[in-house]
Amino acid sequence: MSRIGVFVCHCGENIGRTVDAAEVARASGNLPGVAHATDYKYMCSDPGQALIKQAVAEKKLDGVVVAACSPHMHEKTFRRATAGAGVNPFLCEMANIREHCSWIHENRPAATAKAIDITRSIVEKLKRNAPLEPIRIPVERRALVIGGGIAGIQAALDIADGGREVVLVEKGPSIGGHMSQLSETFPTLDCSQCILTPRMVEVYQHPRIKLLAYSEVEAVEGYIGNFNVTIRRKARGLDETKCNGCGQCQASCPQKKIPSEFDAGLGKRTAIYVPFPQAVPNIPVIDSGHCARWKGIVKGLKKFACGKCIEACGRGAITFDLEDKIVTEKVGAVVVATGFQLYEIGRDHEADGLKGYGEYGYGRIPDVIDGLQFERLASASGPTAGKLQRPSDGKEPRTIVFLQCVGSRDPAKGIEYCSKICCMYVAKHTMLYRHKVHDGRAVVFYMDIRAGGKGYEEFVRRAIEEDGAEYVRGRVSRLERDGDVVRVQGFDTLSGEPVTIDADLVVLATAMRSQPGIEALAQKLSVSYDRHGFINEAHPKLRPVETNTAGIYVAGACQAPRDIPDSVAMASAAASKVLGLFSNAELEREPNVARVDEATCAGCFHCRRVCAYGAVERKEIRDKKGNLVKVVASVNRGVCQGCGTCQATCPGKSVELEGFTDPQIYAAINAFQG
Amino acid sequence: MSEATTSTETTAGTFEPRIQAFVCNWCTYTGADLAGTSRIPMAPNVRIIRLPCTGRIDTLFILKAFERGADGVIVSGCHPNDCHYAAGNFHARRRFAVFRELIDFLGLDPDRITFSWVSASEGKKWSEIVNDTTERIRRMGPFSAYRGLAGRTP
Amino acid sequence: MSGPASTRRSTLAAEIRQRTGLNPARCYQCGKCSAGCPMAQETRLRPHDILRLVQRGRRDRLFADDSIWLCLTCETCSARCPNEVGPARIIDALRELALESGEGEPPRAIRAFHESFLKQIRRHGRIFEFGMIAGFKLRSGKLFADVAKMPATMKRGKLALSPRRIAGVDDVRRIFDACSAAARKEVQP
């Protein structure tokens, strides 16, 4: 570059007051390679920009330096002007002589000298700039949604309704997630299934949603707009196309005593089963752990003890085909909505670094249950058909004690965060209970009530004021079984008295945790997660549903404890992000990405280790005969975000970050200090 | 280059150090912008080079700056967990930690370099970094010991 | 943060933290400690009250009555504390502090017990139980309590009557002196 134009802005008085802009222009004009230098009152104004265009045309300039404000302010403006003049926009640079000079100095000669320095350094850097073209990436306008709970359902429906295809992958046999297990929902007490099941059916019937239930994401490759997803379709043991969901197989299965996951262990199910009557898809699965025939096949037996379901099926759908199938899907965006699990507070959580609560006897005392189990007891579709009966003897509990913050806000047991939903659902539980057992006693041990949300505080107050829930501020020290009651040993910190209550049933509001296996999924997706396994959002305020990997979004309780309204809101937000991405067939990105010099790359892959985005790939270099010469690093321009950590790490400096190359930085240092 | 301010140039006989800053685009550069917008006066001795991320800041830059005449260097970027690129500053932190102790061992005073985290909202902190570094380097004097190594060994 | 805010912070909490490495500010007053405390029904201040008063720097109320001296150090509070505050150790530290600064005193009986106990160790290196009980009774004034049990205890061969001094008793005395010197030093600023 030998014909650079330097344009020095006065910014009215903003620069001109302490920096002699004319002197900066004069000094810059003397620099080798500078063919034109001038100053002007307002470079960013239309006449100012016209000045650049005119000079480029008249002086045949091949590069532009605007000495003015911060590039954060007007770099786009001046690059557009430069492009308008027919010069590659990346051959325009800004020298920041306002924020970094005129505004912070009083001494005019010193400020002017500094402005000259800054401008000179940028001129020298610009000499090493290369013309760059924006990166264009084709976008596959289909989305993958992982997780079929309420967040996944909402995201899938919003994207599909927006006109784009969706692949919805659910790990379990049915979509619906935790919400399908709930009895009523706060703060309106509307029936959970009544609002959820129509949405589930909508998913099933939507022409643009491909539902892959009982499936898991195996691998994800590629980058924004271009993901290749491998999905394992787990064997249900039957031919889904033949099954019409009549339920005969289920009725015929002799294994009837298996604890039902859907009923949180309080109900029973068969070995071939549909998890609940409204399941979507309404197709059974065979539980390999409990089906005698399945176990026989795995063992290689020739004769089988059981074949009842095969006989019962009128359509010959039950095949006992045990092979998982692998399918691949090409998508342009991914929404992660894998939800949560409850902290099971028995003792054996060493592997997770959680200690469990020996003092609460969960798992030993049958009448100590968790919140989800209470939901099933209270639910009309539950094992007791909505009659409140405690597990030990089926008696209707006359006194129920609810403990909040079990597992949550308890660093000693491994979790310091607040699970957010417990205050609300415990209040709901007290109401449900009091509505069913009018003279029953509902006591809540709490630490703080966190009822921030529309109608939430009012809801809790209603539980206390109208429905007679007794709230005691204090944590419970220990639960003991004494005869047929559970003795609750607590303390009322407000009255300063020990409180001992003999309860018929104790309900623990256990913490929300991320799903097991989320770390492995996150690694497949190259998204980051916190130490509790919750997926990290790209920015807690400004990019709440994006992840640090472009094209991958997050919704619902896999990001942090969330209630239903929050999860749905996030899901819709993620869907709108996806639809925004899909609004063009191509994606345009700034070209400031890394580039590997394959001739000198030694293939040590230090760059690959430091890349937070998985943008560095292995590339085989072969000679003409096809023999492998070496393996080198190669940057995927679609994935690279341009941080340049790879370049600083590369010992042989075989990577260059466009726009901030070593020769550019070297020139800038030299110009400052040389 | 006649216009260049050099460290031998003096104001009223005092030594004016030349300080090279390498800062990340998202936090410190923006923080320095904020210092400007807030009109916080500071010493005019620092020259900023903008990089996308502290992860991009090579220790070679620092050595080169000293070699070409800088008396001090400022390296600054986003606070931990605030990196625009997720982890660039964490990688940089390890790199600088080793570099600092290494040059210390080689007899180069690591106080010639200020490492700092300055967020986009810490315009005031940036001005303090600039002023404190300038004052410190002024007290330490020109870094001719290193620059001058290119001549004959005494 | 600097300025007045930091100087206003309870120096008692800071002192406890420095002694024990435990941070009283971690207590969020959930009361689980008090719910499980075997002595809660006998003390005016329960563990969570004590923590609160430490946070507020209320030495006056902490040292005004018996509460801190009635802790059995059974550690139930610490074992169940959700926030790893460690009330038992903090109460220990408060007792040390009270003794060192003279701001608080254990109830006579408890002090008498500790004094005779430690005196025995200092004198003989070990506890010689008959002597200890005798010393305790003189110090506490509970002259006749438990006297009925003495003959039965002796009959069962359970009270060693003749004190035997260990060889390294000088060792033990030096340890005592060094530790109480260190304690005295800590009271001074």
Next chain:
Amino acid sequence: MRLGYFPGCSLHATARECEESLRAIAAPLGVELVELDDWACCGATSAHATNHLLSVALPARTLALAEQQGFDTVLAPCAACYARLASARHELARDRSALERVAAILERPFTNAVKVVSIAELLRDLTPRIREQARRPLGGARVAAYYGCLLVRPTEVSGFDDAEQPSSMETVITAAGGTPVEWRRKVDCCGAGFSLSRTGSVIRLGRAILEDAKKAGAEAIAVGCPMCHSNLDLRQKAMSRTMPEPLGLPILYLSQVVGLGLGLEPSSLGLGRHFVGTGRFVEKATAPPAPAAKSDEPRKEVA
């Protein structure tokens, strides 16, 4: 196995039966107990309620002695001594400067390398050996295992068993042929620290424990702590004063239970030294097995 043996003050006095039974079962279990030379008191509650440094330095002296005398493990059968020794060890292992400070006070070499075990931990680890050597099914006697505070708390110091639902003593009782009972107060505090100074509290706390054990059907309580023992044994009469009849619950050391299971003579186990008579229990435990039971066959582990 050769262990440094730290009897503590009580095993030479009020807890003689603990020492006697320990020594009696040591040989059949293949354990050599070597009493530490010139040990001093651990300082107990009194030191750590009044001077933290002292409460670390006194046990540290014992640990240093053990180190010098060539032991890698020290047995502290008294739970209170165990807690003091283990706490000191734990604290000094975490804090290098405290270790240096204490070593300076001791004026002897000290690297804090010796492990401390309690009676419950030791016997739990010897369970296979106990099962192998057991000669008597104890007549199916129902025993409540009582841990109290110091065997399981503070968790980070002891850590050999769960703090809320410990099981090591039950394992030992089962191996010795007894039947552990399920009860609620096994980790509650009996208040023994105030045994002399605040008897009223102690009686209240002890009574709750005894009552619960009785209610759960226990015929005896096994303990691992001389303080708990003297409290529940010596003061049992006072504790049952308000009850219609005396509780009559013998309080045995875990080592005594094991001794009975091994078929040792009750007199060699110090069973005559108790305040609450052990006669009925011993009688049941030593009765010849009913003809149907084949006592020679190895019993199945129940726990």
Next chain:
Amino acid sequence: MKELQDLAAKLLAEKTVGLVIGWEQGPRGARPAFVADPKDAGRLIFDNRCVHNLAAYLSPRRPHLRGFGRIAVAVKGCDVRAVAGLVRESQLKREDVVLLGVRCGGVHDEPTDAGPLTAENLADRCVGCEVREPPRCDHVLGELPPAPPSRDGRRAGRIAELDALDHAARFAFWRQELSRCVRCNACRQVCPLCTCERCLADKTDPPWIESSPHTRANFAWHATRALHLAGRCVDCGECERACPAGIPLNLIGRKVAAVVERRFGYRTTDDPQVPAPIGAWKPDDGQEFIR
């Protein structure tokens, strides 16, 4: 020694490998040996003069050894760390080499030294050796010799002395030492972990490291080399041994290794699966030097 020779002959004869790299008697002490013919296997030796870290020959920068197919290389326990480094950084496939581990009880400073090892003549890196039994080798040969004589590490002592000086004094020391560097690049050539295809120092655009061998350029060169080896240097000391100017380069490597260990809890290991510390991070890495 017979065991080594026989095994080498067998591996060559069976064509398991095309080349065996070991040590042989040269005109001036032990030297690296390259045996392609089973008949020459008798040349191979191993004794306490075999100081060379032969893993350097496995680096892909030695294309002249490429045509031999699989290579067997004799390694001491400490040399295995360098092999692990090459595998870790994709410079070598473990299955492409047969490691002949030789049990070693310490070596001399120089291959020309002879006689029994004493506390005086023992190479510094052998002090407190923990890998007399070579780990992760395909064959392990020889009897386990006694531990090398014990003494304090000289370099550790020297580093402590330097650390105790002020900046000016340390600077004077290194200025003196580094002024002798003629940039012959022997250090780089002999280093098993200097695996760049084109060294940064040879790059001219931009010339980050000044090419003329004056002291300032030498500072930049050796500092940068040490940084690039941070968490990778296997402390074989070959750079210092190869240096014709006798610059104590190993002091720099050791110092950096100590920093890396103190800060990141990492020590160069013979397990290729364990990732190196530079290129990794922890949220709570020390940052006491950052304002």
